[in-house]
Amino acid sequence: MVDNIAGEHESSFVDSAKDKITESFHDDDLSSSDSDGERKEKKNYPVPPHRNMVHSLSWKEKPVHSLLGGGNAADLLLWRNKKKSACMLAFATIIWALFEMIQYHLLSLLCHILILVLGVHFLWSNTLNLFYKCPQFPQVALEEDTVLEVASVLRLEINNSLEVLREIASGKDLKKFLAVIAGLWIVSVAGSCCSLLTLVYTCFVLLHSVPLLYERHKEKADAIIEKAEAEVKKHCEGLQEKVLSKVPSRKSKDKKLT
Incomplete structure (x- = not known):
């Protein structure tokens, strides 16, 4: 059991x-x-429609801050932090005034800066420490990682610009080709009228003023840009009909040969 x-x-x-x-x-x-x-x-x-709208927006419908890449650089150019933007513009103005108006030379400026730094370091380490207990003079050194990062960023930017120039020179987009040629011609004319430092300083001032003015008067600026784009489009179409259409292409040559 x-x-x-x-x-x-x-x-x-x-x-x-x-x-x-x-x-x-x-x-x-x-x-x-x-x-x-x-x-x-x-x-x-289905994907929400607002996500597709974000990707389909044109550059005119996007905010100016996002067009400038966002971040601290866009904040400086749009004067979101007025103190930093004013300090940057004042520093650039002082450098331009030293080299252009006072005719100061770069080698003299570097030597004078080194004399000032060495004199301050000598007084700090020998004279002031006899009377006061001062902290040690701060050490300045470049890190290897930062230098490599800067070099990699510069390499990528240079490669991207070379790739863009190669695509423009290939003749796929006539508008970009004519715009780049016109821009280079304008820069060459401006370079013959003023020095490189003045040209760089002018571009710096324009970067600190044009985006801010465009953000404040966006509607009027968009209307002017649309009119300019329409005029450029008309001229490009006329040039293509009168000149480029008469230039024989490789396909027509191959057809004649066959």
Whole structure:
């Protein structure tokens, strides 16, 4: 009797364990199927329209801060921090005045800066420490990581600019080609009229003034830009019809040869 009761107890325990295992597998299958269904629903779920609107916006509809790349540089150019922007413009004005108006030379400026730094360091370490307990003069050193980062950024920017110039020179986009040629011609004329430092300083002042004025008078500026784009488009179409359409291409030459 005891053996029969023990056997029945073991069989009932085994059956209950089997039922629990099958139920757990069934639940896992249901949960996996539910998760697959949710994934499919998430995949098939349409993208909200406002996301597509963000990508389809033209540069005129975007804010000026995002057009300038955002971050601290855009804040400086748009005078979000007036003290920093004013300090940058004042520093650039002082440098331009020293080299252009006072006719100061770069080598003399570097030598005078080094004389000042060495004199301050000498007084700091020998004279002031005799009377006061001054802290040590701060050490200035360039880190290897920062130098490598700057070099990598410069390399990428130079490669990107060379790639853009190659695409423009390939003749795929006539508008970009004519715009670059006109811009280079304007820069060459401006370079013959003034020095490189004056040209750089003028560009710096324009960067600190034009984006701010455009942000304040965006509607009027967009209207003027649209008129200018329409005029340029007309001239480009006329040039293409009168000149470029008469130039024989490689395809026409190949057809004649065949």
